[in-house]
Amino acid sequence: MTICQFFLQGRCRFGNRCWNEHPGSGGAVGGRQPQPSGSNRRGWNTTSQRYSNVIQPSSFSKSTPWGGSRDQEKPSFGSFDSGASTSRNRGFALSQNPFASPSSDEDKDEKKLLEGIVKDMEVWESSGQWMFSVYSPVKKKSNISGFTDISPEELRLEYHNFLTSNNLQSYLSEVKDGVNQAAPTFGFGSRQTVTFGSPGFPVNNSSSGSAQNFSFKPSSGFAAATSGSASVSQNTPAFGAAPSASSAITTSTPAFGFRKPEITSAASFSFKSPAASGFGLPRFSGFPASMAAGPVGVPVAPAFGSSSSVAGFGGAGSRSHTAFSKSSGDAFGISSMSASLPVSSGSTTTDNVLFTPKDQLTAEELEQFQSKKFTLGKIPLKPPPVELLNI
Amino acid sequence: MSLFGTTSGFGTSGTSMFGSTTTDNHNPMKDIEVTSSPDDSIGCLSFSPPTLPGNFLIAGSWANDVRCWEVQDSGQTIPKAQQMHTGPVLDVCWSDDGSKVFTASCDKTAKMWDLNSNQAIQIAQHDAPVKTIHWIKAPNYSCVMTGSWDKTLKFWDTRSSNPMMVLQLPERCYCADVIYPMAVVATAERGLIVYQLESQPSEFRRIESPLKHQHRCVAIFKDKQNKPTGFALGSIEGRVAIHYINPPNPAKDNFTFKCHRSNGTNTSAPQDIYAVNGIAFHPVHGTLATVGSDGRFSFWDKDARTKLKTSEQLDQPIAACCFNHNGNIFAYASSYDWSKLAASPCSSELTAARSLGWT
Numbered sequence: 142m143t144i145c146q147f148f149l150q151g152r153c154r155f156g157n158r159c160w161n162e163h164p165g166s167g168g169a170v171g172g173r174q175p176q177p178s179g180s181n182r183r184g185w186n187t188t189s190q191r192y193s194n195v196i197q198p199s200s201f202s203k204s205t206p207w208g209g210s211r212d213q214e215k216p217s218f219g220s221f222d223s224g225a226s227t228s229r230n231r232g233f234a235l236s237q238n239p240f241a242s243p244s245s246d247e248d249k250d251e252k253k254l255l256e257g258i259v260k261d262m263e264v265w266e267s268s269g270q271w272m273f274s275v276y277s278p279v280k281k282k283s284n285i286s287g288f289t290d291i292s293p294e295e296l297r298l299e300y301h302n303f304l305t306s307n308n309l310q311s312y313l314s315e316v317k318d319g320v321n322q323a324a325p326t327f328g329f330g331s332r333q334t335v336t337f338g339s340p341g342f343p344v345n346n347s348s349s350g351s352a353q354n355f356s357f358k359p360s361s362g363f364a365a366a367t368s369g370s371a372s373v374s375q376n377t378p379a380f381g382a383a384p385s386a387s388s389a390i391t392t393s394t395p396a397f398g399f400r401k402p403e404i405t406s407a408a409s410f411s412f413k414s415p416a417a418s419g420f421g422l423p424r425f426s427g428f429p430a431s432m433a434a435g436p437v438g439v440p441v442a443p444a445f446g447s448s449s450s451v452a453g454f455g456g457a458g459s460r461s462h463t464a465f466s467k468s469s470g471d472a473f474g475i476s477s478m479s480a481s482l483p484v485s486s487g488s489t490t491t492d493n494v495l496f497t498p499k500d501q502l503t504a505e506e507l508e509q510f511q512s513k514k515f516t517l518g519k520i521p522l523k524p525p526p527v528e529l530l531n532i
Numbered sequence: 533m534s535l536f537g538t539t540s541g542f543g544t545s546g547t548s549m550f551g552s553t554t555t556d557n558h559n560p561m562k563d564i565e566v567t568s569s570p571d572d573s574i575g576c577l578s579f580s581p582p583t584l585p586g587n588f589l590i591a592g593s594w595a596n597d598v599r600c601w602e603v604q605d606s607g608q609t610i611p612k613a614q615q616m617h618t619g620p621v622l623d624v625c626w627s628d629d630g631s632k633v634f635t636a637s638c639d640k641t642a643k644m645w646d647l648n649s650n651q652a653i654q655i656a657q658h659d660a661p662v663k664t665i666h667w668i669k670a671p672n673y674s675c676v677m678t679g680s681w682d683k684t685l686k687f688w689d690t691r692s693s694n695p696m697m698v699l700q701l702p703e704r705c706y707c708a709d710v711i712y713p714m715a716v717v718a719t720a721e722r723g724l725i726v727y728q729l730e731s732q733p734s735e736f737r738r739i740e741s742p743l744k745h746q747h748r749c750v751a752i753f754k755d756k757q758n759k760p761t762g763f764a765l766g767s768i769e770g771r772v773a774i775h776y777i778n779p780p781n782p783a784k785d786n787f788t789f790k791c792h793r794s795n796g797t798n799t800s801a802p803q804d805i806y807a808v809n810g811i812a813f814h815p816v817h818g819t820l821a822t823v824g825s826d827g828r829f830s831f832w833d834k835d836a837r838t839k840l841k842t843s844e845q846l847d848q849p850i851a852a853c854c855f856n857h858n859g860n861i862f863a864y865a866s867s868y869d870w871s872k873l874a875a876s877p878c879s880s881e882l883t884a885a886r887s888l889g890w891t
Binding site: 261264265268269270271273274275276277278284290291292293294295296297298300301 | 573575594619620622638661663681703704706720721722741744745746748767768769770793803804805806807869870871
């Protein structure tokens, strides 16, 4: 959209309401807007990156008068596209055509709808309810894209299949190579699953445990990042088998989460002020989040059908891009993701190492791994040492 | 503790095998535990139809087996027989004459188990695990309806290896129920389809889901004239929707209610929300029972829109439930339902039967 000439001169009289872009502050729209309610802000922080995309529009609508925010919202949606579950946002924007002809009543209805959705997402996350489910804000309407339905039985079956096929080691190596096969993806899952107690699998208790905690906690950017990883790890479990494979994910996702800041700053994403806006999740979402978010659903469903998408999930971010772009039936604007995250793919090439030898960890990192939960601000960027993993 | 009234004293009988250890919530309701429970989670339960004297309970489990017990009036359960599949068993049902049991499994097949001869033969084939199986007895035909994750609904004459009919579903079949002449199928992506089964199965209506989340279980209920008139749909979000097919006043007659949540109606504190794993209607009274991942079962009156009773919390989720043909016995399976995405360390399950004294 067009750059506001008045803003450039320092005298735009619409300010945040301006329909044109104010370069420099456009990306920070979400962050800068004073949140009308604290709970909303919490809502952003608490929801996993999967949901953050759904919630973001609400913040925009709250912060900017709808009449004047038409154009502003578009770019924000666009910017989210680059990192987040695009289709979800788009779907959201599209479904809310009333934006185009704002009137106060419609605004209020839409606001209520968005508030309701925010609340639903908060509840969803905090309540420990089954995460692999579609969601529709208004019962009559269609599902918000980006969520995928997986039933517990389907997940469990995947787990069983991997138990019986007994080739966990191969999963681990495949994961390391980042090959786009279905197996590694499932491998990831199993690892996590295993974390929760099945015997015989090396379990990444510390990181997975803490990761898991995060996905359901209100948190700042960091926690959000880890929660992203948590969701990834949680999602994978769905897949059953290969233990070590999943450790790769648990360990690598935090790494992803943390590289994110660099990535985001490098790429001109909308998450310019992730911390401020609580977009830590979206930050994540740009990345593993998309893996996790879209993912949860995307890779899984196609997983049952096609291996490419699944693979994408299991692989590192970059791989996931390609995988996603190949996966079918994903409403996610995957192509936009792959297009928009070239940087991330570059940076994430990542982890071929699943574990860090103890001696390579600093004392602080070691302490973090050993503690029950990660402390915000101190989450290690390296994968945990294999010695600390326990079943 | 006559929670239901005391006519038969089942609830209070001393068959509870765990005494009264306060920390053990294996069987807090002191219901009768079925002997020789399957070794892995139970996926489905089914009681024999009224045409069969006595009560026989069939349970399909994730250990690939299907087991049959006779449940006597005294509460004794006697293991009778067992069949194996090559994959976890997801659904079981009886034929109307009680001589055959149909089992649907993750090995993409469905089998017909002749109880008299204890032989099981394959009667159905899908491209993906078969999630639901129901026997349809119409005046002019009878068949087995199988719903699968391959997005099809197939109808099988048990004598032929080709389906009599194949209907496409919008998405994977998650749950279904049949009470002639109505069948309801709930699929992934919140799909909901009602079929009418007269003369031949055909799609009757696609319904906008009354629930916002993934569908988990469905059960048809009947009206006072014993005709199927609506269904109850449970989701993973601790909510059940009661939906009538042709209500006089849809806005008022159809409703949803929250269940299997940790805080009950106290909505201010954050709740834990559990999936509704199974719904069953009492064959005589029309009251409905729901079982959830929180390890409780509840009884509800949908006409009065009240909750009748909630059980104590078991230590594992309750994965399935079933009433017997006259409603005297309520069986529920306490076993891990994968709601926490992980292999549960304790995998031995139990089914407990409860007689409903107040019927």
